[in-house]
Structures are given as structure tokens and as C-alpha cells.
Amino acid sequence: MKRGKGMKFVGDSRVPVRDTKNIPKDYSEYPGKTEAFWPNYLLKEWMVGSVFLIGFMVLAATHPAPLERIADPTDSGYIPIPDWYFLFLFQLLKYEFAAGDYTVIGAVVIPGVAFGALLLVPWLDRGKERRPHKRPIGSGLMLLAVAAIIFLTWEAVDDHDWEAAADQGEIVEDVEVDTSAAGYEVYQSQDSCISCHGGDMLGGAAGPNIFASDYDADEVMDIIVNGLNDMPAGQFEGSDEELQILSEFIANDGQDPDNGSGAEDDEE
Incomplete structure (x- = not known):
């Protein structure tokens, strides 16, 4: 006998009748389409998160963050470079439609619309299917975002003069300059x-x-x-x-x- 099938409940006049329409159906009624949040789904999330956490820890230990010389506020020619995960936004600000008088568009409007669309995906695509090809809206937005990030990051890496960037922040031996001379x-x-x-x-x-x-x-x-x-x-x-x-x-x-x-x- 399946869980919840063929069972009869005897009412008791001393127990108030409650509305059961908000009680979710049993998982057995959706074979292969859903699973229990605890511990099945949450355990998978923890396992994936642990793999990424260990990967980041290994990268941080083997490739520490590079240090540059002490900042010089009088150096107007210094070009700051963001970390790799923000290079796509850095590259976006180089295009004419997102730079100069239109910096607000490149710095606020376009990223705001893009990330806002990703946040609205659960409401834009409310299908019960979990297969990507059965959820065209959600899958399409995610693929578009990933492709845009990869392209802009690649362009930023390819266009930037990394040798000059290394030279401008190179740590040099301290020289005691006589400021009274x-x-x-x-x-x-x-x-x-x-x-x-x-x-x-x-x-x-x-x-x-x-x-x-x-x-x-x-x-x-x-x-x-x-x-x-x-x-x-x-x-x-x-x-x-x-x-x-x-x-x-x-x-x-x-x-x-x-x-x-x-x-x-x-x-x-």
C-alpha cells in the first residue's frame, strides 16, 4: 500500500475540522519530478558548495593576491584594474554607448536590468519541469548572461596592456627622498x-x-x-x-x- 493511499480517517466531534487544501501532496505522487528538501536536496547543495569552497581555498593558497606599491594620490596616470570577476563590467564601460556621457547607462542601467532579469527568472518561468530544454525562458536568460560575461571578460583580458599594468604597480625598493632639497x-x-x-x-x-x-x-x-x-x-x-x-x-x-x-x- 502506497503512503497515504487507501487509508480512512475516523472523525471525532471533539476535534475541529481543518481545511487541508494547503497541505502539499505526497512526494510519491510526483515520481522523478521532485524530492524532499531535507535531506535529499539540501545534501546535494552542500556537496556542490563544498567542492567550490575547496577549489577557491586551493586557488587562494597557491595563487595569493598580488600586491602593488603604496598608492600615490598624485599619480594621475595610474589605471586601476578590478578583480577578474568584475572584468566584464570594466570592459562594458569602454564602449561608446556605456562610457563618457553615458557612463550611468553602463554602470547602473545595463547591469541593473541584467541582474534584475536573473532575479525575476523564478516569476518569469514558473514551469514545473526541471529539464533545461523544457524551460526556454529561464535557460535562455541564463545562457545569454553566461555568454555575455565570458565574451566581455575575454575582451577585457585581450585589450588590456598587462605589462604596463604590472609596471605601474611594481613594488620598488624604498628610496628616502630628501624633501627639503x-x-x-x-x-x-x-x-x-x-x-x-x-x-x-x-x-x-x-x-x-x-x-x-x-x-x-x-x-x-x-x-x-x-x-x-x-x-x-x-x-x-x-x-x-x-x-x-x-x-x-x-x-x-x-x-x-x-x-x-x-x-x-x-x-x-
């Missing part, structure tokens, strides 16, 4: 220098660490005037005397050449 004051007055090499002179998105190379004062002056590689010429705005002071300051690794601290450090 005349050369430092000259450097701070040069907006073109700061925009490329950063306010701390340790490099930015467009320029390297100023103290990374062993140039003497004359070589530094020649580079400032005539440029080098991607560095354009004629960017210095100042007198010849200021150019000389800045060149000696850079050649002396950020120290005032008059006090000889840089030479003493080298000898040590």
Missing part, C-alpha cells in the same frame, strides 16, 4: 614629470622609477631635454639653473648633492 622643490613644480613618474618619483603608469638607473648628472640632463624611448623631449619647464639642480638631485638618488649624503651612502 632644492631639487625636490624643482621636481614638484613640474606637472609633466609628476604625471608620468608620480609625486614620490618612484614611477607611475607612464614613466618608470626615476632612481632605477645609474645615470650621472649630465646624462640625466640630456634625457630631460632630449627625451628617451617613450619619454618625449622638451617637457621641462624651468630655467637652466633649475634643470641643473634637478639633474644633480636625481643623479644623487634623491639627496641634496651639497650635503654629500648620497656619496657617503654609496661608499658604505
